[in-house]
Amino acid sequence: MALIIGCSDVVNEHYDNYTDAVQAGLFERGWLPGILPDSATEIHASNQLDKNTAEGYFHLPEQALTEFISRLTPVADQAASDASPQTSNNGKSFQYFINNDIWTFTIYDNGNVSYTLKQTDTSNNK
Numbered sequence: 348m349a350l351i352i353g354c355s356d357v358v359n360e361h362y363d364n365y366t367d368a369v370q371a372g373l374f375e376r377g378w379l380p381g382i383l384p385d386s387a388t389e390i391h392a393s394n395q396l397d398k399n400t401a402e403g404y405f406h407l408p409e410q411a412l413t414e415f416i417s418r419l420t421p422v423a424d425q426a427a428s429d430a431s432p433q434t435s436n437n438g439k440s441f442q443y444f445i446n447n448d449i450w451t452f453t454i455y456d457n458g459n460v461s462y463t464l465k466q467t468d469t470s471n472n473k
Contacts, residue, residue, distance in 0.1 A: 356396035364388050379462075380443055380450055382418045384411040401464035409458060419443050419452060
């Protein structure tokens with residue numbers, strides 16, 4: 348189910364589960380990275396096509412969180428002396444890097460995960 352809002356090139360989508368998101372091509376289009384566990388549910392994606400950015404959220408069951416987190420890099424808390432993940436609104440922030448994409452995931456104790464995508468511009472590096 349895809350909704351296009353106005354002429355701003357924003358696409359909002361919702362999928363009940365991972366299988367529905369795969370069938371709709373969400374991963375093929377690069378709107379989510381392929382590292383999501385297949386147990387992800389309630390996947391919400393909002394993509395600004397003209398800016399190559401994405402944000403959204405999904406839910407993971409407790410047993411999938413440890414494996415998912417093991418694929419990510421903690422965003423170090425600037426105020427902490429150790430490399431513990433940055434805490435934001437009771438969530439812990441992690442990043443995943445692939446090609447020119449920087450995915451930031453904030454993981455909450457209840458299994459909810461919010462995310463943002465930032466694409467770095469390498470067009471000036473030719």
